[in-house]
Amino acid sequence: MSTSLQTVLDETRPPAERADPLHLLERAILESLDTIEATRPGGLVSLSVALPDAAPDGDAAVNPVRGGDCRWLSPDEDQTLYGAGEAVRLTLPTPDGFEAHRTAWVVLGEEGLPPPLAFWTVPPALDPAPPELWVPRVLLRRTGGRMTLTVSLRRGDTPVAEAVRCWLAEARTLLHGRPRDVLPAIAARAPKTDLADWTDRVRRTTEAIAAGRLSKAVLARRLDIRLTGTADAQVLADRLAALHPACCTFALAHGQGHVVAASPERLAVKRGAKVHSTALAGTAQRHADPEADARAAGDLLASPKERREHAIVADAIAEALAEVCESVERPETPDIMRLRQVQHLHTPVTGHLRAGVGFLDVVSRLHPTPAVLGWPRPAALDWLRAMNEGRDGLYTGVAGWIDRDGDGEAAMVLRSAYVEDRAAVLWAGAGIMAESDPAREWTETDLKLSTLLNLFGDP
Template identity: 30%
Template sequence: MLHTQAPQINEIIEKAINQAQERNEPQLISVVDQIEPSDPFQFLDAGTSINNHCLFWRSAEEDFTMVAVGSAYKMYAENENRFKEIQVMWDNIHQSALTYDEFNEKGTGIVALGGFSFDSKQNDQVPWEAFPDSQMTIPAFLLTNKGPESYLTTNVLIFPEDHKQQIITQLSNHRETLLRAGHKTFELPVRTNSEEIDPSGWKKSIEQATEDIKKGLLDKVVLARELRISFNDPVQLAAVIEALAATQPNSYIFAFESEGEYFVGATPERLAKLDKQHLVSTCLAGTIRRGKTKEEDVQLGEELLYDPKNRQEHQFVVEMIRQAVEACCYNVQIPKAPVLYPLKNLQHLFTPVTAVLEKGYTLLDVIEKLHPTPALGGMPQKKSVDYIRTNEKLNRGWYAGPVGWFDMHNNGEFAVAIRSALIKSDRASLFAGCGVVEDSDPDAEYEETDVKLKPMLSVLGGC
């Protein structure tokens, strides 16, 4: 049951219309209500009946989930200054908004969710025609589950010519749909076909990369490949997200929509998290599979911890993140050695980074400095991205790009969009990559990408 009473909504909308008319420009309003505990997957499914622009985010380390439905405002930028341009748009829109929020919880009120492509200079659009270079959405409706508590944010962009009763009726109908959703059983898709895209050509690109590294053209590069699959029916978004949340408990679960297509995933890799001025980043690089027994699992973990190739790859990431964070933070803390980070199918080398953000900097400033890390691009950063653009066999689009959210309370979090798929109705493209150094073996790297595809394959028709 909503705690905010209907008469208050009437007054808020009337005030916003009057202000929009006085200024002759749109006025954003934001109202936060505490509601009864709400199932995020049922909310997501109900949301698709209102507006197919639905977004989802679940934290990897805390009981925190956001489900967004519709759009009050969208922010786009399409060049090398995209992070700064989004920040300027964000500052302008939220600073002039009328907000009604007695709770001030993170992830409530005016929140932007979305992401950025891996490479703003990539010209080839296939298969990412529906996704812009960057897109951050202030949703019309936002469910925020924080522990046992649920909040519903309603954001509306009011225009001078709007009619109060029409807006109130529409909001009431949509809220009723979202909050009175039943307990629907979701069905995962049945896979009918799969196609690996030029596996032999991809292995040859790994061979060529090792030769180029030996020649000194770069130190490391990450190369990705694509797997295309199809299904007997259009994919049910809520079914996939619910299954990912159940099977990947230590990962960030995300879904972002654009023009009827969905980019979804379960990524273990945080890029940066900001809680007020406290920043946390993650060095996650170096990968090996999980063992079938406890003894084998321990053995494989020890092998990963002491493997020179994986330790070198991990250290590349640590040093790059150190430099990026130190450029805009103080009190930077980094452990001397990595530990193991276990997932369902994989285990990684993991080093946390903590710091305090300097005043005058924002979370997007940090993301701009960090992206792409050597774990997703290579070393040196610019040379590796140029190399990927020229030599990789696919257009990454949002794969390996920063995805996440931020709010008006100086909180936010972005992850790296790996372990992911682009879903187009009854088809999907899955992506996986690996770090290439001078002694990389193409067959071994191919097997590593096979393992990295399993989290998404497990919910898209089985492995």
């Protein structure tokens, strides 16, 4: 071992924490040092170690509760990803441009551990920004009680000793960081859309649909809020995950702040050749009274307008998957997805991918679905541009992760906020059909906005 690296290890490991599970990482780094240093300049190298399980009482040495700048909680897989820093960031001309980097990725460490991964975002259709992908410098992956710590480096960007210093410091924060879990309240609201403007836009859209210019358009409204203090995006994501267990919850570094969401719409999940997507469109309110709640769900299922709005989305997803799959399956009729504030018509769509089809290629075919844009795609895009519809903070874009094996998960950025310092920008939208009533659609967006507003004490 070089003396400089020994110095880094000694400096970054306080004596009181000698029993720290990070010694496993330190040992693995020392064992892999020659290979890391031999990796060609520009090459991406990742090293993974298994850590002891987290104790449920939170007293264990390993208890990843806070810290880092990216967090991803998957609803049905009991998996949480915590990322810190960036080993590499790629701006992709096309999302599948990642494949070349993926195959050159050097993976070190214990065998049988989950592969390293990258987070990525694709902007909304109305935003010309390119897709971005980044490999976190430190990634902690908790699957069930199993924990894997992965550190990554692009050779040539930073001296190895410096990278090791960052790895250990960031890993320590992910493992032992202290919660800052008091969320601020709302100090002021600045709606960017009022009911009159919304009503006008919905009316013009229903007229355009009646005139045959398009079948559906998703209009959206923006609400800016000022907070009484800084909101920690990672805490917001944790709260959202607790309140919305059926959703994919994430907080991802974006611009100078973070995008935080509890998205009910998992656009795609890929495991080997299997891909799962979710068609979600058609919305009703939830009710505390079970009878009223069931009636609302029944009305939703029976409504020709909601069923057509939903079918446009389910058909588009099935058609996009058919282009890259050997077979596609979906039930004939939707069921109901129940969330905290709303319930949606829901159709799961699954496919068996043809050989050689990459995950990000699937995502780029699916996005934007008619659940966030409208239909047909070109007409909806033209219409939204003509209406000066804006989108930012990634709202109606896609976010996800992809691993070294090419598997991954993608969620629409919905029920989301862009949070920076003491400010948050919230968006919510609704699919507009020929029969849409402006006031009802406004109420629906209110319910969708409350997913995030509730976190700041808004009833």
